[in-house]
Amino acid sequence: MQLKRFLAGAMLCASFTAPSLAASPAQHQAALQLLATINVDQNLDAVQSKLLPIMTQQLKSQLDSQGCGATPDCKQKLQSAFDKMQILITQYFASPQLRQLLKRSMADFYEANFTLDEIRQIDAFYRTPAGKKQLQMGPQAAAQLMPALMQDMQTHLNPKLKALTDELKQ
Structure with a gap:
């Protein structure tokens, strides 16, 4: 349970945290050492391998729930769109730029929020x-x-987002 909170908190905070200008070289080095200790690359790979199938299945369910139009080849078009989206999602998560961004953001998070002693x-x-x-x-x-x-996002967030996009279409 603590790991879930840690991962969610670290990723959320890392995405909003600007690099700390006050971080010392020793603090930066300690943050990089911590990332090495936690095997950040291996863990990101493992998280990605677990999350991608879930995300793509949710996306497919969402596309399927929107229904097909009256055209005879709608199901085929829907599957083609899903296949393309799945490739895009996979490429996005596999990109070296994203990996570097996540690692840099995680290091920045630790440097901004923990002392050198705490990082150690x-x-x-x-x-x-x-x-x-x-x-x-x-x-x-x-x-x-x-x-x-x-599931919670699909139940609580998606209807609100759909209402907003429907409102924009008017």
Whole structure:
């Protein structure tokens, strides 16, 4: 449970956190060491491999729920659009630019919100058996969380977004 909160919080905060101008070189180095300790590349790959099928299935469900038009080849067009979207999503998550952005944002997050000593303590925790287990279970935690999040978004957020887009069409 803590890992889910940590991953969600770290990713959310990292996306909004500007680089810390006050970070010392030692603090920056400690943040980079922490990212190495948590095997950020391997964990991003694992999270991606768990989330992509869930995201694409949700997208397919959403496309299917919008229904097909009256044209005879609508189902084929819908499948073709889904296939293209799936390729785009996969390419996006596989891009080196996104990987660098996430790593840079995570380092910036730690530098902006933790002291050098705190970063070192976090790094030390992830080197313990409990910390290693938490890292190992991270992708499973994210995968377990994602269907509930996607379902809740589909129920609560998507109707509001659709209403806004329908309003724009008028």
